[in-house]
Amino acid sequence: MAPSLLHLPNGQTVTVSPVFGGLFFRVNDLNTHQAAFPPGWTVILQSEDEDEDKSVGSEHFDDGTAHEQHRKQHLTHRYRRPTLRNDTLFLSSISNPSNSDFKPVTSPTRQIAMMLWATLWWYFHQPHPNPHLPIGSGNEVPEAGRPKGEWRINIKREGIFKGRNLLSKLERMGLVSSEESFVGTEVEDRVGEGWNEMFVNQRSFWQLDARIFLFTLTPTINSPFPPGSPQPRSRPGSPHRDGGTSSPRPDPHQEFPIQGLWSPSMPSPFTSGSHLPTYYPPPPAQYFITNNVRHPLRPKPPRPGETFYTRFVPSLGQYLSFRVATMSRKSPTHQGPVGSMQPKFLPPDSGISSDSGPIPTLGNMSITPCDIELLHTWMNNPRVAAAWGAAGPVATQEAFLQASLGNRHSFPVIACWDGKPFGYFEIYWVKEDQLGQHLNGSELGNWDRGFHVLVGEEEFRGRDRVKVWLSALIHYCWLADQRTERVFCEPRIDNEKFIGYLQDVGFCKEREISFPFKQAALMKILREAWDSPCI
Numbered sequence: 001m002a003p004s005l006l007h008l009p010n011g012q013t014v015t016v017s018p019v020f021g022g023l024f025f026r027v028n029d030l031n032t033h034q035a036a037f038p039p040g041w042t043v044i045l046q047s048e049d050e051d052e053d054k055s056v057g058s059e060h061f062d063d064g065t066a067h068e069q070h071r072k073q074h075l076t077h078r079y080r081r082p083t084l085r086n087d088t089l090f091l092s093s094i095s096n097p098s099n100s101d102f103k104p105v106t107s108p109t110r111q112i113a114m115m116l117w118a119t120l121w122w123y124f125h126q127p128h129p130n131p132h133l134p135i136g137s138g139n140e141v142p143e144a145g146r147p148k149g150e151w152r153i154n155i156k157r158e159g160i161f162k163g164r165n166l167l168s169k170l171e172r173m174g175l176v177s178s179e180e181s182f183v184g185t186e187v188e189d190r191v192g193e194g195w196n197e198m199f200v201n202q203r204s205f206w207q208l209d210a211r212i213f214l215f216t217l218t219p220t221i222n223s224p225f226p227p228g229s230p231q232p233r234s235r236p237g238s239p240h241r242d243g244g245t246s247s248p249r250p251d252p253h254q255e256f257p258i259q260g261l262w263s264p265s266m267p268s269p270f271t272s273g274s275h276l277p278t279y280y281p282p283p284p285a286q287y288f289i290t291n292n293v294r295h296p297l298r299p300k301p302p303r304p305g306e307t308f309y310t311r312f313v314p315s316l317g318q319y320l321s322f323r324v325a326t327m328s329r330k331s332p333t334h335q336g337p338v339g340s341m342q343p344k345f346l347p348p349d350s351g352i353s354s355d356s357g358p359i360p361t362l363g364n365m366s367i368t369p370c371d372i373e374l375l376h377t378w379m380n381n382p383r384v385a386a387a388w389g390a391a392g393p394v395a396t397q398e399a400f401l402q403a404s405l406g407n408r409h410s411f412p413v414i415a416c417w418d419g420k421p422f423g424y425f426e427i428y429w430v431k432e433d434q435l436g437q438h439l440n441g442s443e444l445g446n447w448d449r450g451f452h453v454l455v456g457e458e459e460f461r462g463r464d465r466v467k468v469w470l471s472a473l474i475h476y477c478w479l480a481d482q483r484t485e486r487v488f489c490e491p492r493i494d495n496e497k498f499i500g501y502l503q504d505v506g507f508c509k510e511r512e513i514s515f516p517f518k519q520a521a522l523m524k525i526l527r528e529a530w531d532s533p534c535i
Contacts (some may be wrong), residue, residue: 006122007312007319009338012037016122021078022092040095044159045079045123082129087153087197089123091115091160105265109169110213112160117213123153124202125314125535151202151531157195165488166251167195174208176200205534207478210218211279282481286445288334291407295431296446305332309476312339313468314535317421318418320472325401325412325424329458331368332459334419371414372398374421378456387396387492388454409433415469422460425473426452430488438513438522449477450488469506471533478527485527492522 006014015026022044026036132146170176176198184194286297302308304326318339375397385391404412410428414421430436430448477487491498505524
């Protein structure tokens with residue numbers, strides 16, 4: 001297996017290389033990104049093949065008869081490619097950073113959870129195994145008619161995972177699961193009763209918010225590692241009382257060059273001045289009535305210009321990101337990672353080139369228009385205007401965006417590939433939306449969501465890209481609130497191409513709905529029917 005470069009959603013990269021009996025994960029950019037990852041860790045990843053039934057003796061019963069016993073033998077070998085349920089993993093060793101450079105992690109369990117999460121992020125980016133289950137020898141049912149199983153990987157209670165109460169803590173975090181949902185009778189924790197058959201399911205993994213596990217280390221005072229990605233400074237910081245200097249407070253409107261890594265000083269889903277996870281569970285529900293509709297009080301959306309979803313797409317070699325639209329006449333500068341950038345600090349034996357490409361100049365830099373100008377261009381495209389009806393002078397799009405930003409049950413989104421805007425989306429809560437008036441109580445939950453979409457840039461059209469960003473929209477809806485059980489979309493009934501795209505990513509057509517302005521196909525996808533985003 002050749003070294004592979006793993007792109008995490010916070011912009012960090014990890015080189016994965018085969019070693020004896022497993023895989024070594026080496027962090028590439030500790031110099032510029034103070035993640036709580038150690039410089040590296042090793043996992044043992046194995047696969048099991050079920051051999052044919054073997055006779056293992058006979059058992060004698062009270063009636064004097066003897067019955068031959070059979071059991072399947074499991075042949076363990078080194079991992080070569082994913083299997084549906086026969087892969088086993090455990091963390092065998094950790095290479096910790098020097099205590100003179102980084103303060104020890106406050107919670108070693110959280111650090112281990114983050115390493116396991118990153119390992120699983122790599123594993124579930126591998127090619128999907130055959131989903132069909134074996135049904136015994138001698139059965140002539142063709143493969144297409146056999147039952148399907150869910151893709152899972154088994155977590156073995158060995159190596160680091162033998163730590164006291166470690167697997168139980170990982171289970172409380174939702175990272176690992178077990179079908180043995182009993183207390184158990186053993187008093188000694190060393191026995192591990194009920195914790196030997198742990199696993200991670202692909203579907204549940206993709207519905208875990210990465211902010212639970214990705215956080216940063218705090219450098220020591222004399223550490224050569226800076227507290228954030230280096231930024232040009234116009235003047236030194238203000239003096240401290242103790243004689244030192246403080247860093248100037250970052251200006252949220254300051255123009256920064258495009259960064260290959262998220263910086264703690266820049267807005268992102270993973271920004272945290274405390275170097276702790278940025279995920280918090282939803283608060284208890286409060287209910288209000290709007291237009292005679294009783295609904296939960298909705299959480300505030302992300303801030304204008306804030307990137308709230310980002311993910312590297314290996315099939316396209318680019319980062320897909322969603323940010324909130326903004327009324328600012330100044331174009332938001334992309335401050336997240338881009339797929340064309342290689343890490344600047346690769347290990348010498350990584351097998352990956354670290355060339356950073358040409359130096360940006362006025363000749364090769366592109367100037368992105370502000371969001372109002374983007375909407376003005378897109379909405380006046382005849383293809384878009386026919387569906388959205390928002391063509392006209394720039395004042396029309398300005399009023400359109402202002403109304404969208406002031407809506408209490410939806411928010412406007414600018415979608416980007418490697419920071420370049422390509423489309424406009426609206427994500428909404430269905431219950432308060434006009435769609436909710438056409439659904440009865442059994443069809444709609446309090447937390448179900450929907451979206452409207454348009455692609456304005458011709459270069460980013462096409463089935464391959466549409467499947468990726470459609471599945472990412474669904475992915476975000478699941479991550480944003482675990483109580484969301486359905487996602488809806490209501491395209492016009494004659495938009496057969498887009499309806500086909502929706503079906504490609506798992507939507508099904510429920511029926512048709514008559515709005516005052518269109519006849520729509522009611523498209524729906526259930527959380528339990530969704531496996532993973534397109535990668």
